[in-house]
Amino acid sequence: ETGVTQTPRHLVMGMTNKKSLKCEQHLGHNAMYWYKQSAKKPLELMFVYNFKEQTENNSVPSRFSPECPNSSHLFLHLHTLQPEDSALYLCASSQEKLAGINEQYFGPGTRLTVT
Amino acid sequence: GESVGLHLPTLSVQEGDNSIINCAYSNSASDYFIWYKQESGKGPQFIIDIRSNMDKRQGQRVTVLLNKTVKHLSLQIAATQPGDSAVYFCAENYGGATNKLIFGTGTLLAVQP
Numbered sequence: 001e002t003g004v005t006q007t008p009r010h011l012v013m014g015m016t017n018k019k020s021l022k023c024e025q026h027l028g029h030n031a032m033y034w035y036k037q038s039a040k041k042p043l044e045l046m047f048v049y050n051f052k053e054q055t056e057n058n059s060v061p062s063r064f065s066p067e068c069p070n071s072s073h074l075f076l077h078l079h080t081l082q083p084e085d086s087a088l089y090l091c092a093s094s095q096e097k098l099a100g101i102n103e104q105y106f107g108p109g110t111r112l113t114v115t
Numbered sequence: 116g117e118s119v120g121l122h123l124p125t126l127s128v129q130e131g132d133n134s135i136i137n138c139a140y141s142n143s144a145s146d147y148f149i150w151y152k153q154e155s156g157k158g159p160q161f162i163i164d165i166r167s168n169m170d171k172r173q174g175q176r177v178t179v180l181l182n183k184t185v186k187h188l189s190l191q192i193a194a195t196q197p198g199d200s201a202v203y204f205c206a207e208n209y210g211g212a213t214n215k216l217i218f219g220t221g222t223l224l225a226v227q228p
Contacts, residue, residue, distance in 0.1 A: 002160065031214060043159070043204070043218040056215060090158050094214065100166070101147050101214045106158035 003027040004107035006091050012113045013081065021076040021110045023091030031096045032074040033104060034066060037088040049074065050096060081114045088112070127225045134192040136222050138205035141186060147208040149216065150179060150190045154201045162190070162203075192224075200226045 003026045013019050025032065034046040048056035049068040063085075065077040074091055088111050092104040128134045140148070146167040151159035165172045165179045165188075172179050178191040188205050202223050206216040 002158070004158075006158075040220070042220050043206075045215055048215065050214070056213075092158075096214050101208045101216075103149055103161045103164050104216065105161060106151075108156075108158045 002105045002107065004091060004093055004105050006089075006107040006110050008110060009108065010111045010113075012115060013078070014115055015081060015083075017081075018077070018079040020078065021089055021091075021112075023074040023076075023107055025072055025074075025091075025093035025105070025107075027093055027095070027105060029093040029095045029105075030071055031094045032068060032071070033092040033094075034074065034076050035090040035092065035106075037090055037109070043090070046076075078112075081112075083114050086112055086114045124220070125223045125225065127227060128195050130195060130197060130226055130228050132195055134190075134195045134199070134224060134226075136190045136192075136203050136205075136224065138188040138190075138219055139186060140188060140205075140207045142207065142209055142217075143183075143186065144210045145207040146210040148179070148181060148188050149206050150177075150188075151204045151206065152199075152201045153204065153221070159204060195224075195226050197226050197228055200224055 005024050007022045032049045036044045045058050046060045047066045052068050063080050067075040088109040090109045091107040094102050094104040149164040150162040152162050153159045163174045163179050165181050170181050176193045180189045202221040204221045206218045
């Protein structure tokens with residue numbers, strides 16, 4: 001266990017559905033991230049939140065909408081997805097300091113299938 | 116564009132042997148590097164990291180070497196065990212104020228008993 005939990009672990013949704021992915025970190029970290037992991041491709045950073053403020057949106061389509069209500073919780077709201085959005089969605093957290101970047105701890109991911 | 120890449124997509128080793136996984140990076144401004152291990156059905160797990168002011172760092176059974184001259188990073192695993200079988204990723208940070216990591220595609224390490 002890394003201290004980062006994600007629910008659900010598996011999700012199948014139609015293209016017209018609306019669903020949300022949830023992430024919670026129990027490490028007291030101040031930064032949280034969403035990544036997309038597709039087969040045979042590098043992890044793609046989607047969003048970064050520092051102290052609950054979004055600091056990075058890596059050209060992600062608007063059908064993905066993140067929400068960070070506090071430093072321990074992160075959501076990814078999904079609507080009108082496409083089949084190519086099927087992937088493993090990973091959440092991570094880290095403790096960022098002025099001295100520089102630190103290691104990110106990942107959750108187990110949500111396996112999303114869009115039909 | 117800048118990228119992180121891995122020389123060997125698959126590495127097969129015998130149990131007990133040492134493993135070396137290599138990674139090339141292209142951004143000379145990168146100042147932080149990290150290795151992750153990902154087992155099937157799990158998220159990436161932190162192994163070891165190194166900052167650009169170092170050229171070697173050791174952990175438990177693992178060593179990371181950084182050669183800034185040729186922009187090369189390696190992960191050495193001593194006495195490889197079946198439990199080490201996984202995909203290994205390197206990642207870099209371009210430096211500055213961003214906490215954004217750029218990941219490579221990964222190397223599959225297969226340990227033969």
